Amino acid sequence: MKNLTLAASLLALSAFTPPSLPVADTSAPVLANDPNTTSEVPQDNKLVIYQLLPRLFGNKVALNKPYGTILENGCGKFNDINDLALTKIKELGVSHMWYTGVLEHATMTSYPAAGLPADDADVVKGRAGSPYAVKDYYDVDPDLAVNPKNRLEEFEALVKRTHAHGLKVIIDFIPNHVARSYHSDAKPAGVVDLGAQDDKTKSFAPNNNFYYLPGQHFVVPAGYNPLGALKGPGEDGKYNEFPAKATGNDVFSAAPKLDDWFETVKLNYGVDYQNGRATHFDPVPDTWKKMRDILVYWAQKDVDGFRCDVAEMVPVEFWAYVIPEVKKVKPGIIFIGEAYNPKEYNTYLTKGHFDFLYDKVGLYDGLRRLMRQEGTTDDITHVWKEESNGFSSHMLRFLENHDEQRIASKEFATNPRRAIPAMTVAATLASGPVMLYMGQEVGEPAAGAAGFNTGDGRTTIFDYWSVPEHQKWMNHGKFDGGKLSPEQKQLRDFYARLLSLAGSSEAIRKGRFYELQDANNLGKEYDQRKLYTFLRYSKGQQVLVVVNFSDTKTYHPTVLIPDNVLQTIGLDPQRIYAYHDLLNGGEARNSLNLTLEPLSATVLEIKPR
Known part of the structure; x- marks a missing residue:
């Protein structure tokens, strides 16, 4: 999840400290002070990550009606990611599966038999809802279960099935904000819900979980009409929240704007934003402890890693505390941070203990310009030189994800073959992870307006929808590419050859770099x-x-x-x-x-x- 004004919301972070890097192949020589190379010690193994939304991945319905319900447009299930699907994905050279949108989030769909009512449409984006507006950190999305009452068991079976194929499991951790309707009905015995013991008379208190605007009622943004002429549950322009809480993108107003993250509320990590951003980290804030417990809960469900949403909007001191705590429970677990401020990468890797960070403001942006025939290869040189002081091998490289436009879309590069040189660089430039987004390998263009998503070159994460080119590969569950064109088959074959090579070649997995x-x-x-x-x-x-x-x-x-x-x-x-x-x-x-x-x-x- 991204915010166009994210830079203005980043917390003041500590100064640079030299990174501590893992020991890898140090036997290869390096020319001292050579401007064409880096002396960084690479990672020992290279992660190849496949990102998919279960909601979209297994959906076989092709209607794609704007604002369609789950019954009209369909929805993929955990069970659709079956043994055959995992076998075919692993053939791409994949080592890790990032299952996006697993946690239960606010939605317009109800499940009365499971005791799960629909959320108020005035604070939900899209009929399906944003996967980044979590309603219960201890539960999973009932949309993704064949039997919503058994949704957690079906997710646990997916984890076991994934591991049986030699693949590891990554899920999202969304630490900065939750849905306005947050309430955990699946929390373990003895767990106190977020906000349950807050002092709501204070705008800030070190052990409050939320920030409040005492005496003020929350106001739905003027002009928000989530379903157009259609009406959803509770869609009346009102939402009962008193006192109002601060909005997820650091907006301390009872009346957030339409382009704010108004469907979410900001979590309090001990930073008093309205009083000079004074910090209260000693004793350890209550929110830190609750988040540690949530991460440990999923680690004990055998999850192998977390992709941490807008990691820089949470103080680095929290990460410095929580990541070692979770690794005590599961030492091999990995943490990937969604990050956009290159000046602070070293801080989040060293002080914050992240394993990897996004390389969006850097390699992605440079490769995007090249794919659009707008940039030059100087962009690549600039990136590796900037990152050669210690963190290149800790950067996650990608050309697509759920936040970015599809390469094949008219808003990006139109021709999916423009990814061939760019993806080769992304996969082989360094020993850090590389990621592929579901449908990228067959040239999905994300055409059409889905509902809340208005058709901007991105595959919607808010609506019940399908991914047409991916469906051609899925071929009604055969996962054999039977409906792909010859050009699409060639493109997918390229991705399979490249990613398999990236994960198996000794020089690419853990070697050094020379331009x-x-x-x-x-x-x-x-x-x-x-x-x-x-x-x-x-x-x-x-x-x-x-x-x-x-x-x-x-x-x-x-x-x-x-x-x-x-x-x-x-x-x-x-x-x-x-x-x-x-x-x-x-x-x-x-x-x-x-x-x-x-x-x-x-x-x-x-x-x-």
Whole structure:
């Protein structure tokens, strides 16, 4: 979840401290002070993450009626992510499944037999509701269960099924805000609900879970009409909340605006925003303890990791406290932070103990410009140099997720093949994780207005909907791609080859990095603006990556690897080498006289002849 004014909401964080990195392949040499390389110690293993929304993934209904109900438009279930589906996803080279929208959230759909009423439509976005407006941290979305009464058991079965396929499970943790209707009816015995013991006469108190606006009633934003001419439960422009609570994106007003996160309320982590952001972290605030207990609850359900929503909107001191606490319970569990402030990345990795952070304001933005034929490869150089001081291998790289526009949409790049060079860079530039979003591998364009989502190049997370190109691959549960076009099959095959290579190649998984742009900028037919070349190397493997971002021009460069660089990566300049294309296959080549078609990528392993 993102906010366009997020930077204005970030908390003041502590100063830079040098990162503590895991020990990996330190045997590979590095040229000291060489501006083309980094001395960072990489991760030892590379995560390949597949993000999917269960609500969308298994949905076989193709109606896609705007504002459609769950009965009209359908909804995927936990059980749809079955053994066959997991087998086919793993064939993409995936190691981790990020199941998005698992926790119970506010919705316009009721389940009377399970004792779950619909929420007031005036504080719900979309008929299905936002997965980031959590209504019960201890429960899962009943929409996703075949039998809503057994929803938790069905989720637990999905976790076991995923593990049986050698895959790990990541779910969302949304720490900054909850639905206005938050109330846990599934909390374990002895757990006190959020806000149950708050002193509502005070706008701020260190142990309150929420922030209040005493004496004021909450006001639904003027003009909010969630279902247009259709009427949802309670849709009357009113919502009974007294005293009003602060809104999730740090809005301390009883009348938030239409473009605020008005459907959510801000959680109090001991920061007094209205009094100079004074902090009250000692003793440990009650909210910290409640959130620790929630994370431990899911860790004990055998979840392997958390993607932490808008992590920078929660004080880093909380993460410094809670992540070690959870890792005491499950040492191998991972924490991925949604982060957008590069100046604070090191703080959240070192002081905050995150394993990984989003590389959105950096590599994603640069690759997006290149895919739109607007940028140059200087954007990539800038990113790795900025991140080479200790955290490149801790950055999660992606080209799509639920917050971003689809590559194949007219709002982004239109042609899904424009992802080929960009995704190759994202997957191979460093040893940190790489992520694929459901439907990206078949060129889903996210066309059409779903309801609350008005058709902006993003696949809706708010509405009951389906993903048409993904459905062609799913093929009514056969998961065989039977309805894909030849071009879509070729695209998916590319993703499978690339991600499998990224997760298995020693040099890509845990090797070091060396850029070859400077060495080739004067070479014949080497357009440094459109071509990008670099090495990944470890003790046991040396790999050359070359990509062409141009969507019109074929290049025929002779790529140069200087003798001193060969020595750096552990090769003898006096020997003769062959070059094996690990990405595209074919016969080994005896030279680096390359033909680079438009929107192409090659990954060459360098081996003695």
